[in-house]
Amino acid sequence: MSCLIFHSWQGKCLCTKCGKKRDEGHQWDWGKCKICGKIDKDTVDALLIEATRTRDTEKVKLLLSRGGTPNATTQEMMFHDEVERLIRSLNDSELNRREAAAHLLSRKGELVLEPLIHAMKRRTAWYTLRFGLNAMIKMGQLAVAPLITLVESDDRDVDTELKQRAASALSEIGDPRAVPVLLKTLYQDGWVGWSGGFIGEDWHYGAAALGEMGNLARDQLLEVAHGSDETATKWAKWALEKFKYKFK
Numbered sequence: 001m002s003c004l005i006f007h008s009w010q011g012k013c014l015c016t017k018c019g020k021k022r023d024e025g026h027q028w029d030w031g032k033c034k035i036c037g038k039i040d041k042d043t044v045d046a047l048l049i050e051a052t053r054t055r056d057t058e059k060v061k062l063l064l065s066r067g068g069t070p071n072a073t074t075q076e077m078m079f080h081d082e083v084e085r086l087i088r089s090l091n092d093s094e095l096n097r098r099e100a101a102a103h104l105l106s107r108k109g110e111l112v113l114e115p116l117i118h119a120m121k122r123r124t125a126w127y128t129l130r131f132g133l134n135a136m137i138k139m140g141q142l143a144v145a146p147l148i149t150l151v152e153s154d155d156r157d158v159d160t161e162l163k164q165r166a167a168s169a170l171s172e173i174g175d176p177r178a179v180p181v182l183l184k185t186l187y188q189d190g191w192v193g194w195s196g197g198f199i200g201e202d203w204h205y206g207a208a209a210l211g212e213m214g215n216l217a218r219d220q221l222l223e224v225a226h227g228s229d230e231t232a233t234k235w236a237k238w239a240l241e242k243f244k245y246k247f248k
């Protein structure tokens with residue numbers, strides 16, 4: 001039904017009879033008219049600047065969905081929001097989502113390392129540590145220095161399991177920088193644990209990581225194996241024997 005002239009505006013931007021729109025009577029809600037859906041770009045941009053300033057993530061997302069122009073701070077906020085979401089997904093109940101989150105995090109570059117390691121230390125969730133380390137392994141070179149920091153850490157918030165798993169992660173990346181760091185663990189307490197295997201035996205996580213690195217660590221392991229420190233010698237020999245298939 002067309003109204004020709006006598007539209008039924010009722011003070012709004014939309015004729016209730018024919019649906020014709022006019023540019024008055026809008027009901028604005030964060031830059032968008034609730035009645036006709038019109039978006040006022042200038043208002044959206046202004047509100048986005050304000051929401052960015054007050055770091056209101058939900059409002060920022062809403063205004064971006066309405067075509068707001070982000071500034072550098074807005075982009076940084078959205079980056080961190082996405083990183084936090086992915087870190088939570090590391091503990092998703094679905095394996096494929098945990099793997100996808102690790103993969104996506106690994107591609108976001110070094111800025112993810114700090115929040116990721118922070119979450120791995122807190123370890124409020126079962127899978128965060130395991131899949132967080134998967135992400136770091138996928139990052140490769142970029143993750144070597146922070147993993148070394150974890151292995152060498154004396155902080156209370158870096159527990160034995162985190163150190164042991166960081167050592168394994170280093171061996172998987174296979175960077176020579178890890179060798180001298182892992183060699184030091186042969187002289188330290190706190191690196192021996194249950195192997196978790198069927199038979200079960202004492203397992204030195206630092207020595208095992210060196211063994212896994214194969215030829216990259218071979219000469220230095222041999223040197224320690226012929227050294228004078230009884231404990232270090234024992235574990236160096238253990239690594240050379242246990243992982244002999246890695247040395248060629």
Ligand SMILES: [Zn+2]
Pocket residue numbers: 002003004006007008015016017018019020
């Ligand atoms: Zn009308």
Ligand SMILES: [Zn+2]
Pocket residue numbers: 013014025026027033034035036037038
């Ligand atoms: Zn309207």
